[in-house]
Amino acid sequence: MKKKSLLSLLLMPFLITALCGGLLFLLSIKPYERVKTYLRVAFMDNNNVVPQSDGIAGLNIVQTDIDTGYSGKTYDKGEVVYPEYGTQYAVIECEAVDIFAPVYWGNGSELLELGGCNTPSSVVAGGEGNTVISAHVNTFFADLNKIKVGDEVKLYTDYGCFTYVVSELIEFESTDKKYLKKGDKDILTLYTCEDNLLAVSDKRIGCRCELKKREFYNEPKEEANDEE
Template sequence: MKDKKSSAMLHVLTPFIVTLLVVGAAVIAMITPSDKLKVYFNLAFMDELKTDPSTAGSGLVIRQNEIIEDYSGETSDTGEVIRPKFGEMYAHLSGSSLSLTVPVYWGTNSELLEMGACQSGGSKLPGEGGNTVISAHEDTYFSELSSVKPGDTITINTNYGEFVYTVSETISFVRTEKKYLQPTEDSRLTLYTCKKDVFSSSDERIGVVCTLTEAKFYTGGEQ
């Protein structure tokens, strides 16, 4: 009877013993390749929200802001910039030969280019010193850029100040040429768009380079 009981116990316990041994062996075997496999799996399956492609979008948060255009308070020619977040509309751009006031977003991608002009995230903010680089589509927001000529003025209104630039030269370059998009010592504004011409390369760009002529940082305190 005792033998029968212990035999039954052994029959019941054996599957658990085998399972433990199998799992243990598998864990030991996976120690070495697990780190690399983890990296591949994380790269391949990193969308924690498990979004469907139709609803996925780019995950971009687009922020619209009210931009001050009729500031009447005290100003200074030096001050602090307010750094926007990617996808935030932080400025309005207007010009003496532009009929449109163009919203300017911080960062560049196809979604933002549908909504306004985009500033390269790697370039300087107006008033920060250096090269401020802004681009937009040729057939929408920068449709009049080709008619801007040296001597025209461009104004950028932000919530920390107003900056006026004068066009110094018109430019054209290929997409891979970074000369006009590089950081500079002097404060300048570079505006560019695609050159829409079926027979030219879609890599050609046209634009203007402008020098800063007036900087008015808002210091607060209405007059």
């Protein structure tokens, strides 16, 4: 009995050390696991879209220099331009909550690491219907939860600038697609996942915005034809 007790006393420090080491290891990988959780949230993964361009793993990412300071003549009518999948085609800005980020046409983890994603199952900025943009809560939409009704949101593109005003704050489950449908109202829907440090959240938060102003950079074709 004495030998067993002595052996237990000798082994105890090693067992405690092993236990502490295991706990430290788990704590050390927690931040990475959290990041990995966010990166795998592609928001619109249920909307399967085949990339239109060739490239690495079928995705050709194109970054574009969007002019956010255009001062030329504008028109309230014009044509929107649908970009290639994986192309940055816009910049989103909301000064009220310090959001300023590139917007890509497409969805998935690769694009969400670079900016906001305008899902191709919706419409482009300024288009007729619902423009749906999502981004990660720990990066580009970190302050989306601070947005308020009445705040102004702008989308800058190569074909025009479009001004929206927040009309409704929303929250919904990840499986609920009612706010993500194309619809027939000219609106902008922004959303991200709920910030939850302790576990993966299935809740989405965001806002819906009414389109208040279209400023196209090119003269409408019908007006140009009338002048001829």
